[in-house]
Amino acid sequence: MLGGMQDFKLRVMHMLDHAANEHGDREIVTYWADGSETRTNWAGISRDARRLAKALTDMGLKKGDRVATLGMNHSRHLVSWYGAIGMGGVIHTINPRLFEDQLVYIANHAEDQVLLYDAAFQPIIDKLKDQWTSIKHYICYDPPEGSDAQGFEDLLDRYDDDFAWVDGDEREPCMLCYTSGTTGNPKGVLYEHRSTTIHAMAEIQPAIFDLSTTSVALPVVPMFHAAAWGLPFAGALAGLKFVYAAVNDPAVLTMLMNREKVTHSAGVPTVWLAMFQHMDASGEAPEYLKVVTIGGSAAPRAMIERIMKMGARVNHAWGMTETSPIGTMGSPSPDWGDLSFDEQVDVVVKQGRVPFGVELRVVDDEGVLQPRDGESSGRLQIRGPWVIKRYFKAEEDALTKDGWFDTGDVAVIHPDGVMQITDRAKDVIKSGGEWISSVDLENAAVGMEGVAEAAAIGMPHPKWDERPLLLIVKNEGAEVSKGDVITHLTDHVAKWWLPDEVLFVDDLPHTATGKLLKTELRERYKDFSFSGG
Numbered sequence: 001m002l003g004g005m006q007d008f009k010l011r012v013m014h015m016l017d018h019a020a021n022e023h024g025d026r027e028i029v030t031y032w033a034d035g036s037e038t039r040t041n042w043a044g045i046s047r048d049a050r051r052l053a054k055a056l057t058d059m060g061l062k063k064g065d066r067v068a069t070l071g072m073n074h075s076r077h078l079v080s081w082y083g084a085i086g087m088g089g090v091i092h093t094i095n096p097r098l099f100e101d102q103l104v105y106i107a108n109h110a111e112d113q114v115l116l117y118d119a120a121f122q123p124i125i126d127k128l129k130d131q132w133t134s135i136k137h138y139i140c141y142d143p144p145e146g147s148d149a150q151g152f153e154d155l156l157d158r159y160d161d162d163f164a165w166v167d168g169d170e171r172e173p174c175m176l177c178y179t180s181g182t183t184g185n186p187k188g189v190l191y192e193h194r195s196t197t198i199h200a201m202a203e204i205q206p207a208i209f210d211l212s213t214t215s216v217a218l219p220v221v222p223m224f225h226a227a228a229w230g231l232p233f234a235g236a237l238a239g240l241k242f243v244y245a246a247v248n249d250p251a252v253l254t255m256l257m258n259r260e261k262v263t264h265s266a267g268v269p270t271v272w273l274a275m276f277q278h279m280d281a282s283g284e285a286p287e288y289l290k291v292v293t294i295g296g297s298a299a300p301r302a303m304i305e306r307i308m309k310m311g312a313r314v315n316h317a318w319g320m321t322e323t324s325p326i327g328t329m330g331s332p333s334p335d336w337g338d339l340s341f342d343e344q345v346d347v348v349v350k351q352g353r354v355p356f357g358v359e360l361r362v363v364d365d366e367g368v369l370q371p372r373d374g375e376s377s378g379r380l381q382i383r384g385p386w387v388i389k390r391y392f393k394a395e396e397d398a399l400t401k402d403g404w405f406d407t408g409d410v411a412v413i414h415p416d417g418v419m420q421i422t423d424r425a426k427d428v429i430k431s432g433g434e435w436i437s438s439v440d441l442e443n444a445a446v447g448m449e450g451v452a453e454a455a456a457i458g459m460p461h462p463k464w465d466e467r468p469l470l471l472i473v474k475n476e477g478a479e480v481s482k483g484d485v486i487t488h489l490t491d492h493v494a495k496w497w498l499p500d501e502v503l504f505v506d507d508l509p510h511t512a513t514g515k516l517l518k519t520e521l522r523e524r525y526k527d528f529s530f531s532g533g
Contacts, residue, residue, distance in 0.1 A: 010197040020046035023239025050161035052083030063088035068112035088166030099494035170194040179321035188392030199386040203234035211238040220267030226325040250278035268296035268433030296433025297465040318351035324386040358384035374414035429458030444492035450478030470499035
């Protein structure tokens with residue numbers, strides 16, 4: 001026997017329809033890189049998304065085709081998300097900070113058909129265009145005067161908004177994001193309409209982002225970073241006002257926050273370090289912030305304390321591209337009002353609880369479930385309707401035999417359900433919210449003449465959370481300098497991957513099976529600090 005309720009498919013475009021119909025006049029403000037500003041609203045985003053959907057359809061795109069973007073945070077990028085999804089396509093946000101080989105691999109692996117991009121990334125387009133095998137159409141969001149590039153607004157001007165969103169099953173794909181948090185080539189995570197909608201519904205809860213129609217949000221997290229933490233979707237569902245800045249200048253961000261009375265912001269810790277420097281130098285500070293979400297890497301205690309003393313609540317988020325990305329949120333506990341300030345900070349520095357829909361467990365290396373006692377650590381595993389099952393184009397599921405996704409993190413779960421990361425099983429280095437593969441860095445170094453072996457470990461850094469320390473064993477008699485190593489690596493890895501320090505050592509520790517013993521290396525260099533860092 002079935003129930004007697006209406007069938008309502010959980011598809012992304014319902015969220016935009018809700019925003020346009022019920023909160024149509026809620027503003028979307030954009031501060032552009034050239035200092036100009038534009039204002040639209042949810043009704044305008046819906047209208048332009050229909051026009052873009054019509055244009056993409058006219059280009060020959062069909063359901064399931066991928067539409068890529070290389071863009072910062074602005075209203076035209078937001079239109080692209082909904083326009084591509086609305087015509088049945090899959091929006092694919094590409095991280096412009098990746099190394100060129102990865103940019104080529106990602107676009108080709110995704111088989112992107114169209115690329116929408118900011119003019120600031122034109123040099124990337126010019127350099128890689130011949131290597132992208134599937135992209136047929138290039139559209140520039142903000143072409144400079146005199147440019148022969150196809151302009152975004154000029155394209156939309158050729159179409160009206162008489163377009164019906166393409167319908168389909170709620171489990172059809174809507175978005176593709178690649179994660180570089182693993183060794184080798186980046187892996188694609190293919191989100192569904194259903195998973196994305198449920199994730200957005202969870203995000204607006206008071207215990208997560210705490211969003212409503214009264215919220216004014218300025219997300220600093222880039223729209224190419226882990227689905228912008230789901231905010232473009234949650235924002236539509238809540239009908240909030242968005243304030244976007246295509247530049248991450250602290251002075252600009254502070255000005256916009258105060259002028260537009262921003263209540264919510266979200267970004268990695270380095271964003272707030274830069275904001276603090278501006279606040280100290282100028283005496284200016286955001287005046288209306290109520291909720292600040294920090295994710296991408298662990299937030300330092302001093303950062304949490306300072307923001308809380310500004311009168312804002314700090315949300316400490318943990319998640320991955322594979323979890324859409326919200327996994328847990330460190331936010332106020334039930335006894336919050338009875339806690340001292342220091343005790344409240346103790347709560348927020350942990351990674352927090354799961355929202356409904358997500359389940360966590362910790363297991364040891366043999367797969368034995370560990371108790372929630374705040375002491376028994378193990379591999380953190382997760383499952384839920386917005387957690388990955390299989391990577392894009394992979395032949396096998398990325399799950400354990402009993403259906404859990406292993407995050408690669410080591411954690412404990414406290415008796416009250418609060419999760420706390422204690423280490424990482426993977427040897428990736430997390431710098432400013434972005435992943436650096438230690439193995440890829442080591443492999444690039446070993447490819448240099450005169451280098452016998454190399455090990456890269458992440459060491460604490462006051463600004464970037466972690467930065468790479470590269471340890472080199474030279475071949476006997478070889479003459480290799482730090483400058484030689486950096487010069488060599490420059491041709492093989494992204495600039496921001498380059499190690500902050502290179503040390504030459506006589507030997508490196510190994511496990512019984514010949515693998516580098518990273519735990520011993522971290523112990524050896526636990527007192528190391530980057531000079532001037």
